Amino acid sequence: MMTDPIADMLTRMRNAIMIKAEKVDIPASRIKLEIAKLLKEEGFIRAYKILKDKKQGILRISLKYIENKSVITGVKRVSTPGRRSYSGYKEIIPIMGGVGIVVLTTPRGIVTDSTCKKEKVGGEVIAHVW
Numbered sequence: 001m002m003t004d005p006i007a008d009m010l011t012r013m014r015n016a017i018m019i020k021a022e023k024v025d026i027p028a029s030r031i032k033l034e035i036a037k038l039l040k041e042e043g044f045i046r047a048y049k050i051l052k053d054k055k056q057g058i059l060r061i062s063l064k065y066i067e068n069k070s071v072i073t074g075v076k077r078v079s080t081p082g083r084r085s086y087s088g089y090k091e092i093i094p095i096m097g098g099v100g101i102v103v104l105t106t107p108r109g110i111v112t113d114s115t116c117k118k119e120k121v122g123g124e125v126i127a128h129v130w
Contacts, residue, residue, distance in 0.1 A: 017070045028057035034110040078125040088122035100130025
């Protein structure tokens with residue numbers, strides 16, 4: 001049984017980047033799909049797709065490299081099942097001087113820090129990606 005599936009997703013991505021893998025397979029869920037969609041929109045990954053299997057499906061993420069260096073240089077899980085972390089839109093701190101993104105879950109869905117500030121809505125801080 002997995003207690004933190006989002007941390008598992010981020011760890012699998014981090015491990016795949018360390019060995020310079022082209023893609024990584026992760027057990028699918030709606031929240032992981034939304035995070036992958038957000039990473040694609042922000043330009044951190046090349047693509048993602050859902051593969052059917054007899055269980056819940058597999059989320060295949062194609063990692064993005066420029067000149068043999070990963071676009072994602074770091075990921076950090078912030079809010080965990082044992083320690084939730086919430087932030088209002090005024091308290092969100094830019095990551096790496098605005099180069100990275102803060103992924104939040106809000107009443108309007110899973111969004112980045114810039115969207116939270118634009119829409120003036122806060123939420124639970126899921127992860128930092130830079």
